[in-house]
Amino acid sequence: MIRPADISRVHLCREPVDMHKSIDGLAALVSHVLQFDPFSTELFVFVNRQRNKLKILAWDKSGFILLYKRLERERFHWPKLGAEATVTITGQQLNWLLDGYNLNAMRPHAALQHRAIA
Numbered sequence: 001m002i003r004p005a006d007i008s009r010v011h012l013c014r015e016p017v018d019m020h021k022s023i024d025g026l027a028a029l030v031s032h033v034l035q036f037d038p039f040s041t042e043l044f045v046f047v048n049r050q051r052n053k054l055k056i057l058a059w060d061k062s063g064f065i066l067l068y069k070r071l072e073r074e075r076f077h078w079p080k081l082g083a084e085a086t087v088t089i090t091g092q093q094l095n096w097l098l099d100g101y102n103l104n105a106m107r108p109h110a111a112l113q114h115r116a117i118a
Contacts, residue, residue, distance in 0.1 A: 007091030009042040014081050016049040023064045026057045034085050038064075045094065051075040054098075069098065077102035 013034060021029070026046060030038040038044070044057040052075055056067040076097060079087045093103055 007041075007043055007094070010045060010089050010091060010094045011036060011042060011086040012045045012079060012089060012097075013047075013086055014079055015085065016051075017046040017055070019046075019048045019053050019055065021046075021055075023057065023066050026055065026066070027064065030057065036086075043091070043094065047076055047078050051078050056094075074100060076100075077104070079104070 011030075011034065013029070017026070017029070026044065027038040029046075030036050030044050034044070036042065036044070038057065039059045041059070046055045046057070047053065052071045054069045054076055056065075058065045058067075077100070089097070089103065097103060
């Protein structure tokens with residue numbers, strides 16, 4: 001699968017989506033419901049109610065790209081429904097999500113602010 005590690009903004013749609021939607025339906029959802037520009041350089045990620053199927057919509061200067069992944073046994077760890085319709089993550093975090101990590105449980109190391117060498 002294509003791994004978008006260098007993408008800076010990825011929008012996860014929190015609400016489950018009908019996986020029968022294709023490019024036009026998902027682009028309309030991005031524009032009218034999520035209030036984003038589907039022609040931007042950002043990625044838009046959708047999951048079904050069972051959280052075992054995922055679609056990624058991207059614009060590639062001359063047309064849309066639609067990626068689809070179906071898990072055979074597991075489920076994607078998806079953010080819970082909240083006030084916001086989307087959750088914004090990085091391309092690296094999307095890679096972790098695709099690999100099965102729970103992004104809510106991951107905690108990075110604390111940032112250090114050294115001023116001198118000991």
